[in-house]
Amino acid sequence: MAFFVGITYLYLMGFFTKSSEPLQSGIAKTKLAWTQRLKKTLLGRSSIDDDLLEELEEVLLTSDVGAATTEKIMDRLTKRVSKDKYLKVEELDKLLYKEMSVLLKASDAAKVTSVDGLHVILVVGVNGAGKTTTIGKLAKQYTNQGKRVLLAAADTFRAGAIEQLRLWSERVSVPLVALDEGSDPASVAYTAMMHAQKEGVDVLLIDTAGRLHNNVNLMQELSKIKRVVQKVIPEAPHEVLLVLDGGTGQNAFAQAKEFSQATSVTGLVLTKLDGTAKGGVVIGISDELEVPIQYIGIGEGVNDLIPFDVHAFLDSLFKNDS
Ligand SMILES: Nc1nc2c(ncn2[C@@H]2O[C@H](COP(=O)(O)OP(=O)(O)OP(=O)(O)O)[C@@H](O)[C@H]2O)c(=O)[nH]1
Ligand SMILES: [Mg+2]
Numbered sequence: 214m215a216f217f218v219g220i221t222y223l224y225l226m227g228f229f230t231k232s233s234e235p236l237q238s239g240i241a242k243t244k245l246a247w248t249q250r251l252k253k254t255l256l257g258r259s260s261i262d263d264d265l266l267e268e269l270e271e272v273l274l275t276s277d278v279g280a281a282t283t284e285k286i287m288d289r290l291t292k293r294v295s296k297d298k299y300l301k302v303e304e305l306d307k308l309l310y311k312e313m314s315v316l317l318k319a320s321d322a323a324k325v326t327s328v329d330g331l332h333v334i335l336v337v338g339v340n341g342a343g344k345t346t347t348i349g350k351l352a353k354q355y356t357n358q359g360k361r362v363l364l365a366a367a368d369t370f371r372a373g374a375i376e377q378l379r380l381w382s383e384r385v386s387v388p389l390v391a392l393d394e395g396s397d398p399a400s401v402a403y404t405a406m407m408h409a410q411k412e413g414v415d416v417l418l419i420d421t422a423g424r425l426h427n428n429v430n431l432m433q434e435l436s437k438i439k440r441v442v443q444k445v446i447p448e449a450p451h452e453v454l455l456v457l458d459g460g461t462g463q464n465a466f467a468q469a470k471e472f473s474q475a476t477s478v479t480g481l482v483l484t485k486l487d488g489t490a491k492g493g494v495v496i497g498i499s500d501e502l503e504v505p506i507q508y509i510g511i512g513e514g515v516n517d518l519i520p521f522d523v524h525a526f527l528d529s530l531f532k533n534d535s
Contacts (some may be wrong), residue, residue, distance in 0.1 A: 223321040236529050239511025243492025247276055258302050261294050277510055279497025310531045317499055317523040331409055333417045333449040338456035340375055340423030343484035343510055346420045346457050349381030350518035360415040365405035366391035367398040370422040378420050399441040406445040432475035456482045461488035467503050484510030
């Protein structure tokens with residue numbers, strides 16, 4: 214318990230986000246596209262007029278911030294600008310930064326960070342989003358914190374899925390509970406729950422399938438896994454992490470909405486930000502879904518997962534490197 218409180222404290226103090234280097238390089242593509250668009254818009258202009266605001270709106274939309282969030286940001290910005298006629302163009306990015314950070318504060322505050330006893334994390338998302346990889350990375354992080362970690366291979370549908378998780382379990386040296394391919398995923402989850410309790414495990418990470426015969430099946434299967442887990446611990450799963458491929462831009466919004474309707478998602482993981490210029494999706498998703506982004510994935514390596522912090526993200530995006 215004291216350990217979790219300590220970790221939570223360090224987390225809240227921004228300890229884990231102070232070193233912004235991995236974040237900087239992880240979102241380099243997004244930053245480059247964003248800076249170029251913003252520069253182009255501001256070039257040769259001296260005053261903040263309606264034309265400029267319109268172009269700025271376009272920049273937000275093309276940066277995958279999403280329509281609803283863009284509208285909110287533009288509303289706030291327009292109000293601010295109309296209050297002060299003497300604002301300089303050079304101040305625009307500071308204003309934008311400020312309005313964005315005010316908007317995103319609420320979603321950032323809602324994070325789940327600790328629980329007493331066995332902490333169960335169900336990891337969901339469409340195929341290829343990065344669930345299994347994220348589980349491997351999370352297992353490493355929890356192990357580094359001195360936690361006893363167990364993995365459950367509840368993706369029994371895709372050939373090779375169990376083996377992939379087994380490789381991660383070996384790579385990060387944590388045990389794995391798996392049954393045969395094709396067996397009932399809820400049985401895997403139940404077996405893992407019993408094992409975790411017996412062995413005094415701190416964190417159980419449950420991998421799930423990204424694709425079944427159809428989406429209805431997938432959502433029903435996730436509900437069944439949850440019910441079975443709740444038979445053992447009524448409050449579990451303590452977290453349902455939805456993993457989304459950040460590179461899919463607006464599609465990630467659609468997936469997030471579908472999953473949150475079917476199962477109560479507690480947090481998001483946005484992966485593959487290293488390979489995309491669509492990182493603006495992070496801003497829109499955390500605002501629109503009222504579900505906090507817990508982590509972002511910035512590479513395939515075991516250490517390429519960082520706790521998400523809205524301010525660190527915006528700092529990196531707006532920081533002038535020259
Ligand atoms: N560049 C990059 N690649 C990633 C990241 N996260 C995952 N990947 C890669 O994305 C691919 C799919 O990842 P998986 O973890 O297998 O995805 P999954 O959601 O488990 O997929 P299914 O098991 O098919 O449902 C793999 O090649 C990963 O290495 C990331 O943050 N950055
Ligand atoms: Mg997988």
